[in-house]
Amino acid sequence: MLENWLKKVNPEITSQISQLNAKTVAYAIKIHKHLFPNLDDCQVVLLSDQSEQMDAIRLEFYQMFNHFENIGIADIGDLRNSDSNFLINLFTELLESKVLPIILTEKNEVIQAFHFALNAFHQNFSSLHCSKHLAFYSNNDHANCKEVISMGVQGHLNPPDQLNGNHIVRLAEIKDNIEEAEPYSRTVDTIVFHLSTLRHSEIIGSPSASPSGINGDEATQMFRYFGFNDQLKALFIKGYDKNYDFNHQTAQLIAQLIWYFIDAKNECIKENINSTEDFNEFLVDIEGLVDPISFIKAKKSGRWWIKSNTDNELIPCSYKDYLTACKNEIPDKLLL
Numbered sequence: 064m065l066e067n068w069l070k071k072v073n074p075e076i077t078s079q080i081s082q083l084n085a086k087t088v089a090y091a092i093k094i095h096k097h098l099f100p101n102l103d104d105c106q107v108v109l110l111s112d113q114s115e116q117m118d119a120i121r122l123e124f125y126q127m128f129n130h131f132e133n134i135g136i137a138d139i140g141d142l143r144n145s146d147s148n149f150l151i152n153l154f155t156e157l158l159e160s161k162v163l164p165i166i167l168t169e170k171n172e173v174i175q176a177f178h179f180a181l182n183a184f185h186q187n188f189s190s191l192h193c194s195k196h197l198a199f200y201s202n203n204d205h206a207n208c209k210e211v212i213s214m215g216v217q218g219h220l221n222p223p224d225q226l227n228g229n230h231i232v233r234l235a236e237i238k239d240n241i242e243e244a245e246p247y248s249r250t251v252d253t254i255v256f257h258l259s260t261l262r263h264s265e266i267i268g269s270p271s272a273s274p275s276g277i278n279g280d281e282a283t284q285m286f287r288y289f290g291f292n293d294q295l296k297a298l299f300i301k302g303y304d305k306n307y308d309f310n311h312q313t314a315q316l317i318a319q320l321i322w323y324f325i326d327a328k329n330e331c332i333k334e335n336i337n338s339t340e341d342f343n344e345f346l347v348d349i350e351g352l353v354d355p356i357s358f359i360k361a362k363k364s365g366r367w368w369i370k371s372n373t374d375n376e377l378i379p380c381s382y383k384d385y386l387t388a389c390k391n392e393i394p395d396k397l398l399l
Contacts, residue, residue: 065160066099068153069110069140076118080125088322089125093137102162105135107325111167114141119305120167123318131329137162142173150176155183158296163328165298165321171199174255177297181252182207188296191248193285194257195273197221197231212247215260217275229395234275241281245288246379246396249366254289256320258302258313268313269302279316286320290327291364298324334361344370347388356397358385369397 077096080089093100102108109124111117121138142153154177157164166173181188182205189210192198195217202208214232237244248254258269262276277285289298300317308314334341341362346355357370359377367385368377384394 065102065139065153065156066095068143068149068156069095069099070114070143071095071097072121072138072140073114073118076121076125079122083126084128086128087125088127088129088131088136091129091131091136092125093135095138095140100137100139102135102137102139102160105137105162107134107136107328108157108162108164109136109138109167109321110140110142110164112142112145112170112173113167113303116303116305117141117167119308119311119314120303120317120321123311123315124321127318127322131325134325134329136325145170145173147172147176147179151180151183154180154297158184163295163297165300165324167300167303167317169301174253174299175200175204177253177299178205178208181205181296188252189250190253190255191251192255192257193260194255194301195220195234195259195276196257197225198255210251212251214244214247215277217273220273234277237281237285238277240383241277241284243381243383244285245291245366246381246384248285248288249292249379250294251292252294253297253299254292254295255299255301256286256289258300258317266313266316268304268308270304270307271302279319282316282320283323286324287327290324291331293331334364334366345385347385349388349393350391352393356388356394358388360385369394371397 072095077094083089150173187207187209191212193215197216198211198213202211212230215234216231217234232247258266259272260276261272261282262274263272265279266272343360345358348355354372359368359370367380367382369380370377378396380396384396387394
């Protein structure tokens with residue numbers, strides 16, 4: 064049924080594959096050319112509602128070398144229609160197929176349609192929105208959305224009365240240490256990454272970017288963090304305009320971000336959170352608290368969690384949060 068919702072990849076793009084090295088992604092990825100590809104062994108798919116914009120990224124991504132032995136990828140083409148009901152049906156089928164779509168779009172309606180499809184499964188979900196601006200959607204938009212986190216927010220570009228929420232991560236926090244971005248992305252179900260998260264000098268093909276933001280290396284590291292999230296159901300990329308990308312550097316950077324996301328998926332470490340062989344536990348006493356704070360550290364990945372004293376819920380955190388507790392201060396993530 065998926066082929067009913069999607070157009071084939073532009074033949075002008077696929078015709079260039081024969082000129083590429085046989086070890087590149089182009090020869091490993093399944094592409095919607097003549098027939099719709101079988102997705103039974105695919106975990107990640109690419110699609111877009113902007114075929115011309117996506118084609119520029121495809122050209123760069125296809126020629127990167129394939130390192131993905133443990134994961135199947137498909138490029139399933141471009142959306143035939145952006146009508147909300149059409150999109151919800153498509154996204155419902157993708158969710159049922161348990162493949163993770165990477166979607167290039169400029170339309171907020173496309174993102175909201177995915178959330179509506181997700182909402183219909185009657186399970187709680189959360190979302191991360193990376194941009195210089197606050198998220199354009201909130202947990203009030205969907206009955207089963209429990210949390211929307213805005214990350215990379217620049218204070219001078221947002222109203223002061225809207226910057227007081229607990230689920231706002233300022234640009235300075237992740238610029239100071241990009242590792243602080245990882246806990247926020249670890250357990251969300253959708254991620255919306257607007258290219259304005261990067262500073263304009265790094266991404267000229269995104270006209271809405273500003274002088275401030277993260278750099279390309281930091282964005283690449285963030286996409287690796289995204290890839291290690293094993294419950295993620297969709298990744299959206301916004302903000303690209305090839306008309307400004309005169310030297311194709313932005314298309315190349317977006318392709319690079321996608322490559323490192325998939326590379327992390329390929330290397331994803333499965334950790335048994337209940338196993339003492341995989342984790343160490345550290346107890347920290349804080350003045351004023353009856354019980355110590357329990358921190359859990361994974362031996363393989365080095366990731367940290369806080370164990371809630373009320374319901375034993377594991378809250379993603381960082382090593383910095385552990386150090387904060389060791390200074391007799393309650394980590395902010397415990398207050399969310």
